[in-house]
Amino acid sequence: MSVLSHAPNSIPTLLTAIDLTIAGPLDALSVLDVRHLSAEAAADGPIVVLLNVADVTSVGASGVVGLLEVLHVLRARGGDLRLFGTSTALDQTLLQAHLGHVARIYATRQEALDAGTNLAGARHLAPQSRWRGLFGRPRRTLGWG
Secondary structure (H helix, E strand, C coil): CCEEEEECCCCCCCCEEEEEEEEEEECHHHHHHHHHHHHHHHCCCCEEEEEEEEEEEEECHHHHHHHHHHHHHHHHCCCEEEEECCCHHHHHHHHHHCHHHCCCEECCHHHHHCCCCCHHHCECCCCCCCHHHHCCCCCCCCCCC
């Protein structure tokens, strides 16, 4: 059974931040709680949800899909969902499903909070596309020649 709890928020940011923690399996039930609390908090305006996933023991497909839905809802309202903590179960799922293209996991809460200004600390970033480097760019000129 998963446990969801609030954590204190002591660092001010440009956007309001809410801290949540998931302990146990990441499944539809635990993500439903995250979605409900996120939607409540986002009713007043854009918000950043900092989700501690260090205690996640297993990951279900419904949990991943649910997190993507929460991410979509928050970004549509001008906010964001940022995951932080080290969970081997979630790390393996992110690598297998190539979710690094959509979601990032930060090592600490502070890195997750500073994500808007410093992306160097993010783990599981999507690799840069190399196909653009295969062909040289045409030289741009003004006018003729």
